[in-house]
Amino acid sequence: MRTLRTLRGNATLFREIFGLCWRRSRPLFLTVCVCMTLDTFAVAAIGLCMRAMVSGTIDSDGTVIVVGAVGAALGYALTITFTEITGALQINLCELVAREHYDRQIQLAAMGIEGIEHLEQTEYLDQLTALYDQTWAIGRSAWGALEATALVVRLFLVLGLLGSISPVLLVILLAGVIPLYFEQRARTLIQNAQHARSQDRRLQRRLFEILTGGATGKEVRVAGTSTHLVRLQREAAERSELIWRRANLRAGLLNALGWSVFVGSFVAGLAVVVVDAAHNSAHVGDIVLTITVGTQLRSLVQNAVRASSSTGGAGRVLEPYRWLREYEAAHTSKAAGPAPAGLTRGITFEDVTFTYGNSDRPALDAVNVTLPAGSVVAVVGEYGSGKTTIVKLLEKMYRPTSGRILIDGVDLADIDTRSWRTATAAAFQDFGRYHSTFAQGIALGDLAHPERLGTAVANADAQILVDRLPDGVDTQLGRPFGGVDLSEGQWQKLALARACMREAPLLFVLDEPTASLDAPSEHAIFERYMERARAIAPGGITVIVSHRFSTVAGADLILVLDKGRLVEVGSHEELLAKSATYADLYSLQQTAYAG
Structure with a gap:
């Protein structure tokens, strides 16, 4: 039941992603789809051209040889070209959609939940960590699914070609499923490891911010705790990497096992064709076709594994992304009065x-x-x-x-x-210190009414502070951005002024x-x-x-x-x-x- 619900959720999400890609750039979207379609049928065309070339050689038919050779060369060239174009344009589309839609959506979703309790929950923060700098993979998941569909079509084409030579060769195609099975298990290991190390990765980032931050850096230096904090960060990194290395080692062993089975099956099938051709010279072309298609099948399975890995990598993002959307839906206030x-x-x-x-x-x-x-x-x-x-x-x-x-x-x-x-309006004791201009830091209290800034400054008794700033209210704040730094009391006056931007709460x-x-x-x-x-x-x-x-x-x-x-x-x-x-x-x- 859960798997079915996941598949339905993915299908809905994929439609959404393709819709976003279509609206963002129709030329890019259509180019990728056309290239993927042509690349799908190139496998069968190359194999047939190679067999024709060998048959023409046996029959001394120069025209067939030339046509077969040109067709095979063109097929290889187009396959390489289509693959490069498809990959580059997919990355472009995924990054555009992530930057313009999913990054913004995730941030607004976190702020859209009425309370702040979720921002203090380990599970919620773990899901956000999994999405950190990875939202491009949400879009990639949909294209990976489309690639998987194209690969199924190619597998049926290969099935037809191999079956036309000898039904025994179908074992090669069946063996091609084995690496996919083991890869699926390997991907699950990687996904579990990614989740298991989320908390340590978050701890690493937090300790880095403490060690390099201006305010916390002073306390660290005075207390002499930098060595201790660096050690804690290293320990968190080592725990995280240990989990990651073990998962990748086990995943690598599983993938190696799957490919070993495929290679053994391919060699056995090729031996059958060679024995048959030794008794019937008319079937020599079948050896070439088997090698060509078998090689293409190997490449096809590799691409399937790559697409599956890519989709699985995206799955590491899809699962937390769906979780966050479901969490937002469950914790968003229903219709209420003003x-x-x-x-x-x-x-x-x-x-x-x-x-x-x-x-x-x-x-x-x-x-x-x-x-x-x-x-x-x-x-x-x-x-x-x-x-x-x-x-x-x-x-x-x-x-x-x-x-x-x-x-x-x-x-x-x-x-x-x-x-x-x-x-309402509020000034909290743990107020924000925004590294913006002084005016922008106040205007955030009510962006709809910037004309109230002067009154807000007066109400917070902050005019003397403004007069001392080098550029008045246009002074950039925050040394990391080339601005001036304020004392704790001055930051608090700015926060008070920000709270006063609403006139009559x-x-x-x-x-x-x-x-x-x-x-x-x-x-x-x-x-x-x-x-x-x-x-x-x-x-x-x-x-x-x-x-x-x-x-x-x-x-x-x-x-x-x-x-x-x-x-x-x-x-x-x-x-x-x-x-x-x-x-x-x-x-x-x-x-x-x-x-």
Whole structure:
């Protein structure tokens, strides 16, 4: 059943690939098809011409000799030409389709899944690793299947020629199937090995990035851990190569066994023809035809193995590609309603619990709270208390393990994810550092409204930073690209400006937005965002996440988290009055900053 489903899936995919090739370049597509068709019938033509040439020699017929010789030479020349043209043009088409369609599709599919949990799963990352720089093989798989079809036609032609000489010679054709069988088993070994070493290959790349990266490179040098990390990378490489070498050795032995059987069968069949020709000189031409066709059959089987290997190589990509498409289809949100234009009641957490896939302890445990429409809400707590998890759930990066989040009474799960995110804005604590121009790094917050860039810079208190840059907002960032590098605090201001590109979001999230800034800058930015929060969309909610209690005193509502549980809710004054825990933590941080 699984094999049948795979075949149907491949057939659908092959139609898609040929359609893409046809639309991309009809002349290239037609040229490849014509060359493959002519090359298919060249095998039989060459064999017949060679037999005619020998028969003409025996009969002293010069015309037949010349025609046979010219036909055979022309057949060989055209075969070589068609093979070269077909190979080159196929590669061209496959690379075009991969670059313009499949690379883009795979990237968009990864981003199209509403959450980010898949990007933390080993299985998903293994499938992506298998596709890394190999998407051209997706297109190659379809052409390999077409070549296989052409090879079947050639095999039937050879079958007819050999059968016309002696039915005994059909054993050569049957023996030609044996290398294909062993090659199939060898290919399975290679595919399994490719998957088995995916995690080590990913580890190699990650360690290379750590060793050569600017930020991580500093820590590696100071700590003196470069030798250790290089050793870990070498060990990962050795494990990967050991798996690969063993698989290739076993595959090579299987292929050698298959070809040995074929060669033995060919020699036995040729001996039958030679004995027959020794008793009947009229059949001397059959020796030449047998050798010619047999040689062509050997070449045909080699091509079949090559096409099978190529298709198998593509199979190493087709399987993860199909897996990713099925995963995307299974995890893509169904039809849902749009986000509301404004909020009247607010956002309610109903008994929300969430546990990360690699943990057995809830990151949030039975949280019940309402964030009123039009309010500024602060979420505070120690590291690991669940603050960032609340942000991720609000932005639909994850879905609650149990419970639900209501937006004006509507389950967030029933709101279209793209529509919801278009109505929100966020600055995360693990913000992106884009090596673009300063302006482009901000404009990524809302590409549809580049005119808001100046206002976003002002809201992030980043104008002084812009004035110090050599080319202002047009300054290229990132030393690897010949640009300037920013400090951690400057990168954070850029991220804040990017989050401010949307003027009136329903939900505005700031996750530790000032962690890298000094106290005066932190205070100024919080004051600015408190003011801005009052002017966003009707009923819009601003959520500020911080581990610094002293900076969120002006919030309308403060949520105090501890080890995933919501332990206190209220305004700053209410919490000071009723919560000894909040009062002690607030006083402790006030004293620390004052000191």
